[in-house]
Amino acid sequence: MTQTELITAIGETLNQIDDMLMEPALQNQPAKWQQVYALRKHLDDLQHDLVEVTIQADDAQFQTLTAKIKLATDRLQKVIDDVKKIDSVINTIAQISAGLDEILKAFA
């Protein structure tokens, strides 16, 4: 994965979270809505920081960390539309954020 592909993948995740936040089904669970909203804000800050740095895509550590993020975004894809699986969604978004946080700590 290149840095541009990572920025795009995080952008797609943010868009999916936004779509979820717009749905009355999640808004009817205010505590869960707030939790997803807080995670969205954190991931947004991380994407902002990611745009500001330059990372060499051929770095082995970067490839290992982005592979983990890719697995998590693929997992998110399977559960994001199901409001009954909201805990799994929250858990997966947290994993994506943790992975990106690790990348920024290592390369920023």
Added chain:
Amino acid sequence: MTIRRQPRFRPRALPFTLLVLLLLGCVPTQDYGPVVTEFQQSSATLAQTFQTLLANANLVEYEHYIDTRTFDHRQLAPAEIDSRAVMTPEELKLRSDAILALAEYTTALATLAEGKQEAKIVQDANAAGASFSTLSTDTQTAASNHHLIATAADYSGPIAAAAAAAGKIMGLIAEHRSREAIRESIEKNDPALSALFDLLAGESKDIYERQKSTRHAQGGPLFKEYNLEITKATPDKEYLLGLSDRIKQFRRDQALIAQANPEPAILAFKKSHDALIALILAPKNAKPQSLAQLVASVRSFAVEVQSLSASTK
């Protein structure tokens, strides 16, 4: 007695005109003229549109921050808003000037290949040379005060190489050097320009993806506020109407931003440049085929630029 004035003979004009006609080979200029015009117009529009997109890069960050703080009922301070910028004015100028320099460089090559007016060929070559000189200065200024560039080498390397390469080619054209010397110089030096096209295309995608994310972020809070307000015993109608207006605008913006990715237009720009170089370097018998490829590339470029330009208005 009336002596009829003879046209003044310019010793350098004839060989130079021959040179450009030879560079052009057997390409019929009546076919080539409209292509050059379309290419120049698309380049100019791309440079202008790209500048708008870059200027928006910080603006959307500021607005996104203000929206988030407002929704969270948090204090706002001008310095905090400014700190969300992803690009300094110097970095913005660097990217904007890079597209402009590439547009002027390719325009100068197109004018050369068209081979109509000697003065125009030299004027365009000098303009392109001056643009790359400005770009080299921009690199130093941007490196001293940066947000976006982690290391100055990321940008200064390709820019320095492109500026040096373009300077050599444009210098030979302005000095009216021989046909072979110009062709050899283009063949040897032009590849250095490709790295700059690629760098700008990749980075523009990063900036676009970030803009798309920040624009989309408004949706959650807007829908939440609206759906919350209607559950109240006496909803505030004015507030609801204001929210519905913002939701409508949000949906219109989403449709526009989906078309605002500058990367395809920059890649089409590069493809037109490559086709132009291929035409200039092609042997005489391959000129018609190279011209056909240039016409197709320039048409695709124009389509991409029109779509991009419409989405940023």
